[in-house]
Amino acid sequence: MNTHPQIPPYTWKRPIGLGWEKPYTVRYPSNLDDGPFHGMPLGGFGAGCIGRSSRGDFNLWHIDGGEHTFKNVPACQFSIFTSDKTYALSTQPPEDNTLQTWEFYPPSSKVSEEAGKMPTPQNVGIYHALYPRSWFVYENVFPVQLTCEQFSPIWANNYQETSYPVAVFLWTAHNPTNQPVTVSIMLTWENMAGWFTNVLKSPDVKIRDDGSPVYEYQPKWGESKGNYNWLVEDDKFLGCVLGRVTNNETPQEGDGTWCIATAKNDQVELFYHSRFNTIGNGEEIWQTFSKDGSLTNYLDETPADENTRLGAAVAVRFTLQPGETLEVPFVLSWDFPVTEFAEGVNYYRRYTDFFGCSGDNAWHIATHALKEYHNWRSQIQNWQSPILNREDLPDWLKMALFNELYDLTSGGTLWSAATEKDPIGQFAVLECLDYRWYESLDVRLYGSFGLLMLFPELEKAVMRAFARAIPQSDDRTRIIGYYLTINTESPQAIRKVAGATPHDLGAPNEWVWEKTNYTAYQDCNLWKDLGCDFVLQVYRDFLFTGANDIEFLAECWDAIVQTLDYVKQFDLDGDGIPENSGAPDQTFDDWRLNGVSAYCGGLWLAALESAIAICDILKDHKHTTSQKSIYQTWLNQSQPIYQEKLWNGQFYRLDSESGSNVVMADQLCGQFYARLLSLPDIVPTDNALSALTTIYNACFLKFQNGKFGAANGVLPDGSPENPYATHPLEVWTGINFGLAAFLLQMGMKNEGLRLTEAVVKQVYENGLQFRTPEAITAAGTFRASTYLRAMAIWAVYLCFK
Numbered sequence: 001m002n003t004h005p006q007i008p009p010y011t012w013k014r015p016i017g018l019g020w021e022k023p024y025t026v027r028y029p030s031n032l033d034d035g036p037f038h039g040m041p042l043g044g045f046g047a048g049c050i051g052r053s054s055r056g057d058f059n060l061w062h063i064d065g066g067e068h069t070f071k072n073v074p075a076c077q078f079s080i081f082t083s084d085k086t087y088a089l090s091t092q093p094p095e096d097n098t099l100q101t102w103e104f105y106p107p108s109s110k111v112s113e114e115a116g117k118m119p120t121p122q123n124v125g126i127y128h129a130l131y132p133r134s135w136f137v138y139e140n141v142f143p144v145q146l147t148c149e150q151f152s153p154i155w156a157n158n159y160q161e162t163s164y165p166v167a168v169f170l171w172t173a174h175n176p177t178n179q180p181v182t183v184s185i186m187l188t189w190e191n192m193a194g195w196f197t198n199v200l201k202s203p204d205v206k207i208r209d210d211g212s213p214v215y216e217y218q219p220k221w222g223e224s225k226g227n228y229n230w231l232v233e234d235d236k237f238l239g240c241v242l243g244r245v246t247n248n249e250t251p252q253e254g255d256g257t258w259c260i261a262t263a264k265n266d267q268v269e270l271f272y273h274s275r276f277n278t279i280g281n282g283e284e285i286w287q288t289f290s291k292d293g294s295l296t297n298y299l300d301e302t303p304a305d306e307n308t309r310l311g312a313a314v315a316v317r318f319t320l321q322p323g324e325t326l327e328v329p330f331v332l333s334w335d336f337p338v339t340e341f342a343e344g345v346n347y348y349r350r351y352t353d354f355f356g357c358s359g360d361n362a363w364h365i366a367t368h369a370l371k372e373y374h375n376w377r378s379q380i381q382n383w384q385s386p387i388l389n390r391e392d393l394p395d396w397l398k399m400a401l402f403n404e405l406y407d408l409t410s411g412g413t414l415w416s417a418a419t420e421k422d423p424i425g426q427f428a429v430l431e432c433l434d435y436r437w438y439e440s441l442d443v444r445l446y447g448s449f450g451l452l453m454l455f456p457e458l459e460k461a462v463m464r465a466f467a468r469a470i471p472q473s474d475d476r477t478r479i480i481g482y483y484l485t486i487n488t489e490s491p492q493a494i495r496k497v498a499g500a501t502p503h504d505l506g507a508p509n510e511w512v513w514e515k516t517n518y519t520a521y522q523d524c525n526l527w528k529d530l531g532c533d534f535v536l537q538v539y540r541d542f543l544f545t546g547a548n549d550i551e552f553l554a555e556c557w558d559a560i561v562q563t564l565d566y567v568k569q570f571d572l573d574g575d576g577i578p579e580n581s582g583a584p585d586q587t588f589d590d591w592r593l594n595g596v597s598a599y600c601g602g603l604w605l606a607a608l609e610s611a612i613a614i615c616d617i618l619k620d621h622k623h624t625t626s627q628k629s630i631y632q633t634w635l636n637q638s639q640p641i642y643q644e645k646l647w648n649g650q651f652y653r654l655d656s657e658s659g660s661n662v663v664m665a666d667q668l669c670g671q672f673y674a675r676l677l678s679l680p681d682i683v684p685t686d687n688a689l690s691a692l693t694t695i696y697n698a699c700f701l702k703f704q705n706g707k708f709g710a711a712n713g714v715l716p717d718g719s720p721e722n723p724y725a726t727h728p729l730e731v732w733t734g735i736n737f738g739l740a741a742f743l744l745q746m747g748m749k750n751e752g753l754r755l756t757e758a759v760v761k762q763v764y765e766n767g768l769q770f771r772t773p774e775a776i777t778a779a780g781t782f783r784a785s786t787y788l789r790a791m792a793i794w795a796v797y798l799c800f801k
Contacts, residue, residue: 036767046415602670734789
C-alpha cells in the first residue's frame with residue numbers, strides 16, 4: 001500500500017495556515033470580501049455546501065439555498081492525538097476565548113525569526129485542491145505521516161450522487177519510524193440544526209449604493225434551543241446525529257439533521273462524546289483526548305436551553321507498527337430537505353428523490369457514503385483522468401479547469417426534486433454572491449460551458465426555464481438602480497414584458513424559476529443581447545448534446561420566435577439590425593453603446609443563423625418555413641450593414657454612433673459563436689483575424705504589459721479612452737476565457753493560452769481561489785466574487801485542439 005495517497009500533480013497548493021502578503025481586495029466597499037482564506041467546497045449540487053480553508057477551519061456555510069454565511073466555527077474540527085503532540089487542526093484559534101483548553105495547529109510561515117538564529121522557513125504541511133477532491137498533507141509536526149483527503153461524490157453525467165449532501169474525509173496514517181506509534185483522530189461538530197433559514201421571511205428589497213437590488217439575510221445563527229445529539233451505531237458503523245426537537249409535521253427550511261460517522265474495524269478503537277458545550281473551554285473533550293486519544297463515551301440527549309450550544313465528537317484510535325499504514329474514513333452528512341424562497345414557497349432538494357423528505361436521514365446518507373466512498377473516488381478519477389493525462393494541456397490549465405467548477409457547488413446552487421414536468425428537477429446557479437439572482441443569461445453565454453459539457457441535462461433544464469419565462473409578463477414597476485449611481489431621476493420600469501427574454505431566473509427571496517428579471521440595475525427589457533443569447537444557447541445545447549433532442553428544440557421554438565420578434569422591434573430604422581439606445585443595454589451594463597454595435601449586432605447575426613438552422617431541423621415538427629424566410633431576409637439585410645457601419649480596416653468599431661475608437665475585447669462574440677456552431681461566418685475570416693490580433697495587442701499586451709489579462713476596452717495603443725470609466729478598464733475573467741477560446745478557435749493557440757494563463761495566475765496567486773470574481777483591476781482590486789462567467793474556462797478546453 002502507498003504510504004502517501006496519490007495526489008495528482010495538478011492541484012492548487014498552499015502551505016497550511018500561510019497568509020497572503022497582499023491579496024486582492026474589493027473595488028467597492030459594498031461588495032463582499034471574505035478575505036483570501038477560501039478552500040474547495042464540500043457537498044453536492046443544490047444540497048447546501050460547506051467550505052474548509054487552507055487554515056483547516058470550516059468557514060463557508062451555504063446550507064440555506066442561495067444564502068451566504070462566512071464564519072469560522074471552531075467546534076467544527078478535526079484533531080490529532082499522538083504521544084508527542086495533540087492539536088486541533090485549524091491554525092485559526094477561536095477569537096471569542098472559547099475552547100481555551102484546546103491547542104491549535106501552528107501555521108506555516110515563510111520565515112520564523114528567533115533571536116540570534118538565522119530565519120528558517122517553517123512548513124507544517126500543504127493544502128492541495130483539485131475539485132471535487134482536496135487534501136491536507138501534515139508534515140514536520142507529528143511523528144507519523146498524515147494525509148486527509150476530502151471529497152463529495154461529484155462526477156460528469158451523474159444526476160444522482162452529485163446531489164448528495166455529504167463529505168468524505170479519508171485519512172491515511174503512515175508510521176515511518178522504528179517504534180510503534182499510537183494515533184487518535186477526532187472529528188467534533190457543532191449542532192447547527194435550525195440555524196439556516198431567514199428570520200425575515202419576506203425581507204424588503206432595497207437598492208444598494210452600487211445600484212443593485214439587495215435584501216437582508218438574517219439566519220438564526222447560534223440559536224440552538226431544542227437541539228440535541230444522539231449516538232447511532234450498527235455492526236459496521238458508529239456516529240452521532242445532531243438534530244432538534246420540532247413540532248412540525250413536515251420539515252420547514254432549517255429543519256433537519258447532521259451526522260458525523262466512521263467505520264468499525266478490528267484495528268481501531270472508537271470513542272464518542274454526544275454532548276459538549278461548544279462555547280465553553282472545551283475541557284470535557286480535550287482532557288481525555290489530549291491525554292491518551294480517548295473520549296469518555298458520554299451519552300446525553302438533553303435538548304439545549306436558550307443559552308446553550310452543543311457539539312458532539314467521534315474519535316478513532318489505533319497503533320501503527322513501524323512502516324505500517326492505515327486508512328481511516330470519516331463522513332459528515334446533513335439532511336435539510338427544504339429550500340424556502342418567499343414565505344410559503346418551498347421546494348424539496350434533488351437528493352430527497354433518493355433519501356426521502358423527512359429531514360432525519362443524515363445517518364442513512366452517512367452510512368451509504370461509508371459503504372460507497374471507494375467507488376465514488378474511482379468514478380471521480382475515471383472522469384478526470386482523460387483530461388489530466390493529456391500531455392498537450394498545460395498543468396495550470398488542468399488545475400484551473402477543475403477548480404473553477406467549485407461554483408457548481410458553492411454558487412448558491414439550487415437543484416429541485418424531480419417532477420413529471422422536470423424529470424431531473426430544476427437547476428440554477430447564482431450570477432454571484434453580490435448580484436444574488438440566478439442564471440443571468442448574458443453571463444451564462446460564456447459561463448455555462450462547464451455545465452453543458454459535464455451535466456448537459458442540467459444545462460437544458462435551465463434553458464427550458466428561460467423558454468417558459470419568455471411569454472410571461474410581470475407588470476409590477478420599480479426604479480432602475482443605474483440612474484441612482486449617476487444621480488439622475490429613475491424612470492419607473494415594468495419588471496418583465498411579455499416576449500422579452502428575462503435577464504435572470506429570479507432570486508432566493510422570491511420564487512426562483514417563476515418570478516424572473518430580479519435585477520433592477522438596468523431595465524433588462526431594453527437589452528439587445530438577451531434574446532440573441534437565448535437562441536444561441538438553445539441551438540448550442542442541442543448540437544453539443546448529440547444533435548438528436550428534437551423535443552428540446554421544439555419546446556423552445558415558440559419562445560425563439562417571440563424573442564427574435566421582440567428584439568427586432570429595436571431596429572428603429574428598418575435596416576434589419578437592432579440599434580443600441582445609448583443607455584447601457586447589454587451585458588456591459590455600465591457602458592453606453594449607440595446605434596449598431598459590434599457586440600450586440602454580431603450576436604444578432606449569429607442568432608439569426610442559428611434560428612435558420614433550427615427551422616431546417618424542425619421543418620417536419622413545426623411550421624417553420626415562413627419563419628425561415630423572415631429570418632433569412634433579416635440576415636441578408638443586416639449582414640452588409642454590420643460590415644459597412646463597423647469595419648474600420650483593422651477591427652470592428654464599438655458602435656456606429658458614438659465615434660469611439662475603443663478596441664472592445666468582446667467585439668466578435670457573435671463570430672465566435674457562429675463558428676462554434678458550424679454556421680456561416682458573420683464576418684470575413686481575414687477581418688476576424690485582424691480584429692483578434694488588434695484586441696490581443698491593445699487590450700492584453702499593451703494593457704499593463706499583459707500582466708492582468710485583457711481589459712474590456714482600450715484605445716489601440718493600450719491607453720484608456722476615459723481613465724475614470726469602470727467596465728472598459730476592468731479585466732473580466734469570463735470574457736477573457738471566452739476571448740481565449742476564440743483565439744484558439746482561430747488558430748492563435750499560443751496567444752489564447754498566454755491570455756488564459758495570465759488570468760489564472762492573477763486568481764490563484766492572489767487569494768481569489770474558490771471565489772473567482774467577475775472583474776479584476778490593475779490596482780489589485782476585484783468586483784463580484786464567486787462569479788458564474790468564469791466557468792468559461794471550459795470553452796478554452798472545448799476549443800483546444
